[in-house]
Amino acid sequence: MNEQLAQSVRRLIDATIRTEVDVATLTAAQGKIDGATEQLSASLIPVSFGVRQTSDGQSTALGNVVIGARNPVAPPLVIHNDADGAVHADFVLGAAYEGPAAHVHGGVCALILDHVLGATAHLPGKPAYTGTLTIRYLRGTPLGQPLRVQAHVDRIDGPKTFAVGHIADAEGITVEAEGVFIHPRKAQR
Amino acid sequence: MNEQLAQSVRRLIDATIRTEVDVATLTAAQGKIDGATEQLSASLIPVSFGVRQTSDGQSTALGNVVIGARNPVAPPLVIHNDADGAVHADFVLGAAYEGPAAHVHGGVCALILDHVLGATAHLPGKPAYTGTLTIRYLRGTPLGQPLRVQAHVDRIDGPKTFAVGHIADAEGITVEAEGVFIHPRKAQR
Numbered sequence: 001m002n003e004q005l006a007q008s009v010r011r012l013i014d015a016t017i018r019t020e021v022d023v024a025t026l027t028a029a030q031g032k033i034d035g036a037t038e039q040l041s042a043s044l045i046p047v048s049f050g051v052r053q054t055s056d057g058q059s060t061a062l063g064n065v066v067i068g069a070r071n072p073v074a075p076p077l078v079i080h081n082d083a084d085g086a087v088h089a090d091f092v093l094g095a096a097y098e099g100p101a102a103h104v105h106g107g108v109c110a111l112i113l114d115h116v117l118g119a120t121a122h123l124p125g126k127p128a129y130t131g132t133l134t135i136r137y138l139r140g141t142p143l144g145q146p147l148r149v150q151a152h153v154d155r156i157d158g159p160k161t162f163a164v165g166h167i168a169d170a171e172g173i174t175v176e177a178e179g180v181f182i183h184p185r186k187a188q189r
Numbered sequence: 190m191n192e193q194l195a196q197s198v199r200r201l202i203d204a205t206i207r208t209e210v211d212v213a214t215l216t217a218a219q220g221k222i223d224g225a226t227e228q229l230s231a232s233l234i235p236v237s238f239g240v241r242q243t244s245d246g247q248s249t250a251l252g253n254v255v256i257g258a259r260n261p262v263a264p265p266l267v268i269h270n271d272a273d274g275a276v277h278a279d280f281v282l283g284a285a286y287e288g289p290a291a292h293v294h295g296g297v298c299a300l301i302l303d304h305v306l307g308a309t310a311h312l313p314g315k316p317a318y319t320g321t322l323t324i325r326y327l328r329g330t331p332l333g334q335p336l337r338v339q340a341h342v343d344r345i346d347g348p349k350t351f352a353v354g355h356i357a358d359a360e361g362i363t364v365e366a367e368g369v370f371i372h373p374r375k376a377q378r
Contacts, residue, residue, distance in 0.1 A: 002205075009198075015230050019233060026191065032222070033198060036218040037201045040214070041208070048287045063206050064288060072205055072285070097262070099253060106319045107254075107304050108300060110299035112296065114295050136320070143237050
């Protein structure tokens with residue numbers, strides 16, 4: 001149910017950016033929105049959603065800005081684990097992610113690549129933290145068109161995992177990335 | 190007025206992530222949200238907001254995901270141009286930007302640094318595009334606490350502008366970045 005609510009808010013975000021209605025209609029819509037916020041605020045988690053354990057011991061990040069199903073800012077990305085250890089996700093980004101006109105903000109590409117490269121570097125019980133991330137922009141990434149992000153681990157050197165990946169549209173790669181992820185010693189045993 | 194609407198939607202996004210109300214209340218709130226979306230959708234710009242010219246010839250990016258005042262996903266960052274050519278912005282990020290529990294997603298730091306480094310590299314009439322961006326994560330960046338991002342041009346070599354910057358909290362720098370920005374020949378005259 002919280003996920004459905006977030007989906008409704010995603011549609012609202014898009015309409016808020018793109019609307020051309022008159023001031024009276026804007027005012028009426030804002031009244032509804034403020035009313036909904038008041039209802040939802042009757043009981044709130046003190047700070048942020050955090051990362052929680054599910055009943056089967058998996059961790060979930062429903063509030064995450066990239067994959068969180070209850071975070072309206074997240075597209076949300078659904079990351080698939082391939083048989084060979086690589087990961088990928090298919091997605092479309094709308095008006096909310098704009099940088100240059102009609103294109104995805106380059107920093108949003110960096111956000112998505114940071115997350116997906118990190119997803120390849122994580123191992124069960126061994127969380128990884130990003131050390132460095134290098135992004136190379138080849139050309140603009142279009143809004144409103146099918147995109148795919150994919151990543152895999154290139155090599156492992158002691159506590160460092162080197163991951164590479166890219167975002168592509170139907171014509172090919174638009175942005176490439178390399179990340180160095182660190183497995184803290186305390187989690188290595 | 191559109192900016193006030195976006196501000197209301199930002200509050201709604203935060204409440205959507207953090208709410209703990211029951212299903213009946215969620216359903217009622219969702220009804221209001223869907224009603225507001227329907228009202229705003231009576232007249233929509235076809236695709237995204239784009240970058241527009243104001244009456245005094247300045248370009249505005251009200252739909253931009255980092256600085257866009259009418260984009261609810263944008264914090265929005267207010268970038269100040271310092272006397273020495275550097276830029277800075279003060280901001281606080283809430284639950285909508287979470288990665289690790291209670292911390293800003295590393296990719297959101299990359300998004301903000303990409304934008305602010307780019308802002309130093311832009312010259313009037315000479316738009317710059319990001320070539321590469323390198324992010325170095327020193328430690329976690331906290332949610333809900335005052336942050337400052339700052340950047341400046343380090344050097345210029347032909348069509349390439351090298352910009353550097355960082356994000357800091359009260360204890361110091363959390364993330365550093367270097368970017369190489371390209372001024373396309375056609376815009377150089």
